[in-house]
Amino acid sequence: MSGERPIGVIGVGWVGLVTATCFAELGHQVIAMDIDAKKIRSLNRRKVPIHEPGIDQLLERNAERLTFTTEMEDVLESARLLFCCVDTPPTYSGDADLSRVQAVVGQLADNGDHALIMKSTVPSGTGRAIRRDASDVAYVSCPEFLKEGTAVNDFLHPDRVVIGADAGAEWAADEVEAIYRPLGGEMVRTDVASAEMIKLAANAFLATKISFINEIANVCEEVGADVTEVARGMGLDKRIGPSFLRAGVGYGGSCFPKDVSALKQLAGNTGYHFQLLTAVIEVNELQKRRVIGKLQKHLGALAGKTIALLGLAFKPDTDDIREASSLVLAARLQGEGAKVRGYDPVAEGPAGKLLPTVELSGSAEEALDGAHAAVLVTEWPEFAELDWASMRDRMATPLVVDGRNFLDPKSLRDAGFAYEGIGLTSSDAQAGESAAEAESAEARSR
């Protein structure tokens, strides 16, 4: 593939960097551009500015196939296919902010040689609007379905590759298909508007599954059922499937909250009220707050109590805390007058910026020292490996609220903790409560 023109990648955020390094891994020359000079300098020194497993190795292994630049002209001169990976953050109205996409398009107009391949998540209809403004540019929608933390593996082993193109852009869609074909996975060739909608609908459906199982979990708590058993029994039905049925303290991250509200807003802009997504969003917001009630059940008023949040990232294997449940939880706890400590194995830097009033600890042990409760917010494996028996002696009250149903209730109960999960049988919670009842009662009276 050395004789071919390089592939252009515009925007070297998380999606762009995964895309660029994986294309290089497939043997392509790649020229990647970003307006952030600091990021480009760092990448040219082969330093990865994000936490994503596998990227370091890909960057090192394919260094000679990867060029990083701040100049759009460099990309336009050498590449024909331009993969647009700039971000589309939410605006106050819930619409996606397309200004960065528009800035890219502005530099392409009147350039018939190029194809713009949209990987950024954009509302349905964006492709049509772009073709209106830059009619010479072939436009292809190729949404990404990568998950943070497993993005490299997801890229290299896709379930499907969606490629949307309208009349006149088939040549570009064929070239994109040829790039992705060696990876396997079903090819979904369709029109641009449908490809755009597939992305938003897929994320909205996954978020709906999570809010659904969270509501089931809340009902399980009322009727004495165990949501993990319920999810297992449901998930074995092939029509339902086992994924995304883990109850917890809600979904977060830079994608689901943004995309669900963008789809709701997109529908609203056309006059259609997307009732189901309104509920999905509300359930998720309330779910992040349910931990407060569980703490109060054991500790009474939270004013003056120290609560340790274990895990701040929106999920394990990432340092991303955007829209993480930890943000809402920390603010609610502080609103109740509690002192909040936090520990995350990798998200300390971002947490320092987004959680300025939370006391950040250097280890789980440090966070738990003298704490009245531990709240597990992110299921980092190291929290399961903690020596919980010795944590019991460090803490002021032996109370664990497991926001991800990740720890083993029995061993925590055996170690003398009161244990609360999400949607677990009341017998677990009751057994845990009795073990620490005396201390909880004492804490309440303090």
Ligand code: UGA
């Ligand atoms: C999500 C989608 O899964 C990707 O397919 C998509 O490409 C990406 O958004 C995107 O649009 O860029 P991501 O946000 O990285 O990926 O993370 P997920 O693994 O989907 O998790 C999202 C949130 O849902 C996390 O907070 C996680 O803890 C939560 N979750 C996930 C649950 O609460 N329960 C589950 O069963 C699964």
